[in-house]
Amino acid sequence: MAQNPSMSLHPARITLTKYMKVFNGITATCMIVGIWGQVYFVSWYGLYDNPQDITKMRNSWMFTIIPAVYLAVPVLFFTQGFVSTFGLLQNKPDGEGITFTDSFKFIGKKLLRLLPFNLFMMHIALG
Numbered sequence: 001m002a003q004n005p006s007m008s009l010h011p012a013r014i015t016l017t018k019y020m021k022v023f024n025g026i027t028a029t030c031m032i033v034g035i036w037g038q039v040y041f042v043s044w045y046g047l048y049d050n051p052q053d054i055t056k057m058r059n060s061w062m063f064t065i066i067p068a069v070y071l072a073v074p075v076l077f078f079t080q081g082f083v084s085t086f087g088l089l090q091n092k093p094d095g096e097g098i099t100f101t102d103s104f105k106f107i108g109k110k111l112l113r114l115l116p117f118n119l120f121m122m123h124i125a126l127g
Contacts, residue, residue, distance in 0.1 A: 020083065020086060023079045023082055023083050023086075024083065026075065026079045027076060027079045027080055027083065029072075030072040030073070030075050030076035030079065031076060033065065033068055033069060033072040034069055034072050034073055034076060036065055037065045037066055037068060037069030037072070038069065040062055040063075040065055040066065041066055041069075084110075087106070088102065088103070088106045
């Protein structure tokens with residue numbers, strides 16, 4: 001019978017993994033803000049045809065999302081790097097460092113997980 005990997009961890013690590021979900025939420029929020037800001041920013045190109053709408057759009061409450069994107073992107077990169085590094089260190093016994101082979105295996109697993117979707121999307125995009 002397969003043992004649950006979280007059962008082999010130290011109790012302090014189990015508590016820590018419970019609180020790491022906050023970083024996943026921050027990452028997801030930053031991605032949503034980034035996508036929303038980019039969509040709103042790209043919609044400005046439609047205003048070149050309707051210059052009378054520029055002041056209306058600039059006075060909209062949604063315009064405040066544009067500066068928020070500049071803050072959301074660095075926070076996204078920081079939290080994503082933190083979560084990735086935590087995932088790399090999670091199963092290491094205390095006192096052991098990260099070796100090159102551990103890093104290579106970790107990156108390889110991520111690539112194998114993401115590569116099929118990326119290839120599928122490239123196939124669709126390139127026709």
